[in-house]
Amino acid sequence: MSIQRLSYLGFEVSDVAAWRAFATSKLGLMEFSASSHRARFRIDSRAWRLNVEKGPADDFSFSGYEVDSEDALAALKKRLEEHGVAVTVEGSDLVKDRGVLGLVSCRDPAGNRVEICYGATELFEKPFASPTGVSSFLTDDQGLGHYVLNVPDVNAALDFYIKGLGLHLSDIIDWKLNDELTVRLYFLHCNGRHHTLALTSLPGGKTLHHFMLEVAQFDDVGFALDKFEADGAIVATLGRHTNDHMVSFYGATPSGFAVEYGWGARQIEPNWSVVRYDKISVWGHRFSGPG
Numbered sequence: 001m002s003i004q005r006l007s008y009l010g011f012e013v014s015d016v017a018a019w020r021a022f023a024t025s026k027l028g029l030m031e032f033s034a035s036s037h038r039a040r041f042r043i044d045s046r047a048w049r050l051n052v053e054k055g056p057a058d059d060f061s062f063s064g065y066e067v068d069s070e071d072a073l074a075a076l077k078k079r080l081e082e083h084g085v086a087v088t089v090e091g092s093d094l095v096k097d098r099g100v101l102g103l104v105s106c107r108d109p110a111g112n113r114v115e116i117c118y119g120a121t122e123l124f125e126k127p128f129a130s131p132t133g134v135s136s137f138l139t140d141d142q143g144l145g146h147y148v149l150n151v152p153d154v155n156a157a158l159d160f161y162i163k164g165l166g167l168h169l170s171d172i173i174d175w176k177l178n179d180e181l182t183v184r185l186y187f188l189h190c191n192g193r194h195h196t197l198a199l200t201s202l203p204g205g206k207t208l209h210h211f212m213l214e215v216a217q218f219d220d221v222g223f224a225l226d227k228f229e230a231d232g233a234i235v236a237t238l239g240r241h242t243n244d245h246m247v248s249f250y251g252a253t254p255s256g257f258a259v260e261y262g263w264g265a266r267q268i269e270p271n272w273s274v275v276r277y278d279k280i281s282v283w284g285h286r287f288s289g290p291g
C-alpha cells in the first residue's frame with residue numbers, strides 16, 4: 001500500500017492577515033476559516049487544502065497525504081514502520097481539527113512533518129466559488145498540486161519518500177543555477193500528476209522552495225499573472241517546463257517562498273520511463289533571483 005495523493009499543505013507564516021488577502025485576491029482561493037492566528041483555504045469541494053498558522057518561520061510546516069480507507073492507512077503505517085519510520089497515531093483532537101476520519105504522522109529524514117489521513121471532508125453542499133473568478137483548480141485524483149522541498153540529504157529523503165511512502169521517480173533535472181552551481185531536482189509522483197513532490201538540496205534558503213496550484217484554463221493563469229505583475233511580485237516569468245510541460249509563472253508569497261501557478265501539465269502515462277533533463281524549461285521561466 002502506498003500514498004494515493006496530496007491532500008493538504010500547512011505553512012507557518014508571520015503575517016496571517018497578509019496571507020488572507022494574498023490567497024483570496026491574488027490566488028483566487030476561497031476562505032474556509034480564519035482567525036488572527038490561523039486561516040484555511042479551499043480550492044475545490046474539499047473543506048480545506050491550505051492551512052496557514054502564525055509563527056516566525058515563514059516556511060513549510062506540514063504535508064498531508066491521503067489514502068482511501070482505514071485499512072489502507074493501517075497498511076501504510078505498517079509499511080513505514082517496517083522501513084524504520086516512527087509513526088504516531090494522532091488522537092481525536094487533531095483528527096477533528098483536520099476534519100478527517102483517521103490520521104497518522106511521522107517525520108522525513110530532514111525532520112519535515114508528514115501527515116497521512118483518510119476520510120477528508122467534502123463540502124458539496126457549499127460549492128467552491130473563487131473570489132477572483134478562477135474557473136477551477138485541477139485536483140480530484142491528482143490531489144492538491146505539488147511542492148518542492150530543499151533538504152540537506154537528498155538520498156535519505158528519496159529513500160523515505162520512495163521506499164517508505166511509496167512515491168515513484170518521474171524524472172530528474174540538472175538545473176544550472178549559475179556558472180558555479182548546478183543542482184539536481186528529483187520529481188516524484190503518486191498518481192497521474194507528473195510530480196506531487198520534488199526534492200533538491202540547495203545551498204541555504206527555506207525548506208519550501210515553492211508550491212504549485214494547477215488551474216483548469218490558460219486564461220486563469222493570465223488573470224493571475226496580471227495581478228502579480230501589477231504588484232511587481234513576479235519571481236519567474238511565464239514559461240513551459242521540460243518535464244511536465246506545464247505552462248506557469250512563479251509569484252512571491254507573503255512568506256518569501258514562491259507559488260507556481262500553472263496550466264496544461266501532461267500526466268504520467270503507463271510504462272513511464274525515467275529520463276533526465278538539463279533545463280527546467282522549454283522556454284521562459286526567467287527567474288528574477290537565483291531560482
Ligand SMILES: Cc1cccc(O)c1O
Pocket residue numbers: 148173212241242243244260280
Ligand atoms: C523547477 C521546476 C522544474 C520542473 C517542473 C516544476 O514544476 C518546477 O517547479
Ligand SMILES: [Fe+2]
Pocket residue numbers: 146148210212260
Ligand atoms: Fe514546480
